[in-house]
Amino acid sequence: MTFPSRIRGGLTRRRFVTGLGAGGLLASLPRTSHAFSSKASSGIIPPMPSDRWDLKIGHTRISLDGKTMHAPTAGGTVPGPILRWKQGDTVSINVTNTLNEPTSIHWHGIRTPSNMDGVPGLSFGGIAPGETFTYRFKLHQSGTYWYHSHSGMQEAMGLYGALVIDPRRPDPNACDRDYVIFLGEWTDVMPDDIVSNLKMQDDYYVFRQRTAASFPKEAREAGSAGAALSDRLAWSKMRMAATDIADVSGAIYTYTLNGHAPDMNWSGLFRPGEKVRLRFINGSTMTFFDVRIPGLEMLVVQADGNDIEPVPVDEFRIGVAETYDVIVQPKDERAYAIFAQSEDRTGYARGTLAPREGMIAPLPPMDPRPVRTMVDMGMGNMKPGESMKDMDMSGDMSGMKMDGDMAGMDMHGMDMKGMDMSHMAMPKMEVDDPGPPPINVENQMRAMMPIDRTGSPGDGLENNGRRVLNYKQLRATRPGADLRPPTREIILHLTGNMERYIWGMNGRKFSESGPIRLKLGERVRFTLINDTMMEHPIHLHGLWSELENGQGDYRPYKHTIISQPGSKLSYLVTADTPGMWAYHCHLMYHMDLGMFRTVIVA
Amino acid sequence: MKHALSRAVLALATLSALVVSSGTARADQTVYHAADAPEATPVVYIGNIKPSMDQGTWLHGIFNELEGRYSPGGTDFRWDGEAWFGGDYNKIWLKSEGTLEKGRLSDGDHELLYTRSISPYWNLQGGVRMDLDDGPTRTWGAFGVQGLALYEFEFEATGYVSDRGRFAARVEGSYDFLLTNRLILQPQAEFNLYTKSDAGRQAGAGLSDVDAGLRLRYELWRKFAPYVAVTYSGYLTQARRIARDQHDDTGSVRFSLGVRSWF
Numbered sequence: 001m002t003f004p005s006r007i008r009g010g011l012t013r014r015r016f017v018t019g020l021g022a023g024g025l026l027a028s029l030p031r032t033s034h035a036f037s038s039k040a041s042s043g044i045i046p047p048m049p050s051d052r053w054d055l056k057i058g059h060t061r062i063s064l065d066g067k068t069m070h071a072p073t074a075g076g077t078v079p080g081p082i083l084r085w086k087q088g089d090t091v092s093i094n095v096t097n098t099l100n101e102p103t104s105i106h107w108h109g110i111r112t113p114s115n116m117d118g119v120p121g122l123s124f125g126g127i128a129p130g131e132t133f134t135y136r137f138k139l140h141q142s143g144t145y146w147y148h149s150h151s152g153m154q155e156a157m158g159l160y161g162a163l164v165i166d167p168r169r170p171d172p173n174a175c176d177r178d179y180v181i182f183l184g185e186w187t188d189v190m191p192d193d194i195v196s197n198l199k200m201q202d203d204y205y206v207f208r209q210r211t212a213a214s215f216p217k218e219a220r221e222a223g224s225a226g227a228a229l230s231d232r233l234a235w236s237k238m239r240m241a242a243t244d245i246a247d248v249s250g251a252i253y254t255y256t257l258n259g260h261a262p263d264m265n266w267s268g269l270f271r272p273g274e275k276v277r278l279r280f281i282n283g284s285t286m287t288f289f290d291v292r293i294p295g296l297e298m299l300v301v302q303a304d305g306n307d308i309e310p311v312p313v314d315e316f317r318i319g320v321a322e323t324y325d326v327i328v329q330p331k332d333e334r335a336y337a338i339f340a341q342s343e344d345r346t347g348y349a350r351g352t353l354a355p356r357e358g359m360i361a362p363l364p365p366m367d368p369r370p371v372r373t374m375v376d377m378g379m380g381n382m383k384p385g386e387s388m389k390d391m392d393m394s395g396d397m398s399g400m401k402m403d404g405d406m407a408g409m410d411m412h413g414m415d416m417k418g419m420d421m422s423h424m425a426m427p428k429m430e431v432d433d434p435g436p437p438p439i440n441v442e443n444q445m446r447a448m449m450p451i452d453r454t455g456s457p458g459d460g461l462e463n464n465g466r467r468v469l470n471y472k473q474l475r476a477t478r479p480g481a482d483l484r485p486p487t488r489e490i491i492l493h494l495t496g497n498m499e500r501y502i503w504g505m506n507g508r509k510f511s512e513s514g515p516i517r518l519k520l521g522e523r524v525r526f527t528l529i530n531d532t533m534m535e536h537p538i539h540l541h542g543l544w545s546e547l548e549n550g551q552g553d554y555r556p557y558k559h560t561i562i563s564q565p566g567s568k569l570s571y572l573v574t575a576d577t578p579g580m581w582a583y584h585c586h587l588m589y590h591m592d593l594g595m596f597r598t599v600i601v602a
Numbered sequence: 603m604k605h606a607l608s609r610a611v612l613a614l615a616t617l618s619a620l621v622v623s624s625g626t627a628r629a630d631q632t633v634y635h636a637a638d639a640p641e642a643t644p645v646v647y648i649g650n651i652k653p654s655m656d657q658g659t660w661l662h663g664i665f666n667e668l669e670g671r672y673s674p675g676g677t678d679f680r681w682d683g684e685a686w687f688g689g690d691y692n693k694i695w696l697k698s699e700g701t702l703e704k705g706r707l708s709d710g711d712h713e714l715l716y717t718r719s720i721s722p723y724w725n726l727q728g729g730v731r732m733d734l735d736d737g738p739t740r741t742w743g744a745f746g747v748q749g750l751a752l753y754e755f756e757f758e759a760t761g762y763v764s765d766r767g768r769f770a771a772r773v774e775g776s777y778d779f780l781l782t783n784r785l786i787l788q789p790q791a792e793f794n795l796y797t798k799s800d801a802g803r804q805a806g807a808g809l810s811d812v813d814a815g816l817r818l819r820y821e822l823w824r825k826f827a828p829y830v831a832v833t834y835s836g837y838l839t840q841a842r843r844i845a846r847d848q849h850d851d852t853g854s855v856r857f858s859l860g861v862r863s864w865f
Binding site: 124200204207492580594 | 635648783784
């Protein structure tokens with residue numbers, strides 16, 4: 001029996017394009033003091049920066065790809081208007097709430113005083129219905145960022161938009177054309193229903209599992225039926241799925257580019273020979289995208305708003321909440337496809353760069369969906385694709401057996417060895433080491449040998465024949481502002497139980513944990529060990545996260561860092577702004593189910 | 603004697619050496635401390651707004667079986683379902699099953715259980731069971747485990763003690779074989795055991811009855827999956843004799859049609 005590749009999960013049988021994208025609702029734009037001279041979803045940046053903005057938050061009925069949602073929006077569109085600011089300015093943004101529930105806007109990646117960060121409970125009390133809150137802060141930085149609601153599930157329903165901050169000095173990456181490419185998802189399933197479904201069945205949205213029907217193919221790939229079978233048995237023995245790539249999939253999501261469904265084909269114009277800057281923002285709720293423009297080399301010039309030494313690539317993965325600016329120079333008088341497939345390959349966002357409106361570029365086929373390997377399980381010394389049966393044969397791994405006892409696996413000894421190694425490079429330093437995370441209701445496993453994966457482009461992208469960006473290639477164009485070595489290391493394990501759909505750190509969810517306290521002015525190393533099988537884009541509000549990727553003083557400044565499964569990485573933080581800050585996984589349903597901490601700088 | 607003494611001294615020396623070495627080893631080692639360890643006084647959030655809603659409660663219910671079991675003499679109707687409400691650790695759990703046979707309700711087993719999560723995949727359950735159908739009513743205290751065993755095998759085992767001091771047990775398991783991502787073959791079996799026979803309820807001492815099925819479902823969507831099945835319901839050992847004495851069906855294989863559905 002065969003099924004069409006784009007099964008809609010049976011959840012939505014309507015499948016037609018309304019032709020009325022998010023951008024078609026411009027009539028509902030508020031009349032504000034600042035003229036929105038550009039269509040929000042056109043990707044076109046306002047011609048001039050402004051230091052005064054009015055943003056009206058309200059409900060808007062939006063249909064996209066046949067999926068209708070009464071969505072909370074900024075300015076009546078999804079994404080909301082692109083706000084253009086200028087570095088050095090003090091900007092004022094009046095945010096008026098016309099919803100019947102509280103709202104908020106968080107300026108993702110912007111260094112503001114704590115009370116302007118827009119997180120209800122931490123920064124302020126939120127914006128009550130009918131109220132206007134004026135955000136006011138000085139811009140110390142430039143680059144591409146974004147904003148989104150931090151109230152309830154509003155962000156997951158469409159309350160987000162792009163920020164572009166002009167540098168004070170001439171922009172080294174100024175181009176003939178400059179577009180925002182805002183990647184997102186659209187669904188008519190309410191976020192609370194998604195969470196509830198995941199609580200009942202963690203693979204509710206996964207329709208790409210290994211089955212009897214897929215077995216012959218796996219056997220061919222593994223070399224023999226026996227190898228494929230033993231790999232399957234090893235995974236099912238652990239009560240996990242190698243096909244667990246994304247919690248929410250194209251079964252309900254339509255992936256969007258500047259608010260356009262793939263069929264609507266968002267277009268950006270160029271004249272052959274022109275340099276085109278594309279400001280990629282992943283504003284999605286749960287989806288990592290792998291982005292390429294077949295036929296064009298992309299020069300990555302900025303990551304998370306900060307300029308980096310240009311890296312020529314064919315493809316890059318963008319985690320939820322990250323941004324990358326790339327420059328392309330199409331020479332031919334033809335259309336080029338911007339192709340952003342979801343990591344689990346259940347769909348793609350798509351746009352076109354073309355010399356004229358209405359042109360269509362051929363789309364490449366989707367890559368095969370990634371399959372998790374031992375590396376993702378934290379068994380770092382094994383190569384991707386290596387059969388799990390090898391693990392059982394190794395004496396060291398006997399603890400991995402996860403016998404019938406309810407305690408799950410016990411790898412205490414192994415873990416401690418791994419932990420010790422983490423301190424070798426660092427002399428006398430205060431270390432907050434939580435030790436190996438417990439195996440409990442909230443945590444399913446431990447990464448026994450977490451490895452540095454900053455040199456890997458990510459699962460599904462290794463050895464695909466293309467030049468794919470990895471974290472080690474990010475090198476800042478100028479040395480860091482604070483070159484002091486850290487005086488303290490905070491080790492955190494990212495943990496979770498996929499089966500119960502609980503997420504946390506150190507085996508605890510948010511409500512069972514205390515805050516992370518930093519001394520004002522303190523220089524801290526955060527070390528993340530990912531004990532889960534999934535990527536987690538970890539976002540620290542208010543302070544920069546300087547990724548330790550081997551670039552020394554030129555380490556890149558980021559606001560969101562992907563922790564790959566089974567990996568260990570670290571970044572430095574200067575706690576220079578006092579207040580309460582949110583610190584969380586930016587996969588929204590992970591954040592909301594416990595992978596969240598409060599960081600208090602005092 | 604001397605030999606034994608020297609051995610004891612040696613053992614003591616080894617032990618003290620071990621203690622000393624472990625002491626020094628500890629000095630080099632990190633004292634475990636989590637930066638996010640719980641604090642005695644919780645953080646005061648502005649307006650008491652919690653930034654993460656990880657203490658939610660959910661309500662779900664499922665009919666694992668909702669089926670007609672065909673036979674030329676009359677089709678039986680069978681259900682087996684459960685529902686739960688609660689959070690990550692504490693839930694109220696309701697189980698119910700029964701068979702409608704020629705207008706007569708049998709095998710009516712209904713349980714109300716408190717459920718406590720105790721490990722990544724396992725829950726403890728405790729509460730009451732009522733045998734409530736057209737037979738005599740029985741009441742039991744129930745205590746058991748429920749969860750996901752190795753190889754993703756769904757399993758539950760419950761022990762019961764009745765108001766009359768009798769004991770019983772029920773074991774149930776099932777497994778999902780994915781033929782495709784929507785076509786799923788599920789073998790399932792449930793066994794009941796009793797310490798003493800109860801002729802009124804056609805229960806025999808020892809292994810008393812089995813209800814099993816091989817169900818092939820198609821998930822039209824996750825929450826709605828029609829299935830075809832071969833089911834078997836029958837009495838075993840002593841109960842089989844009781845049934846035979848009562849001129850009842852001792853066991854039969856049926857072709858069945860049903861729907862697996864949940865919310």
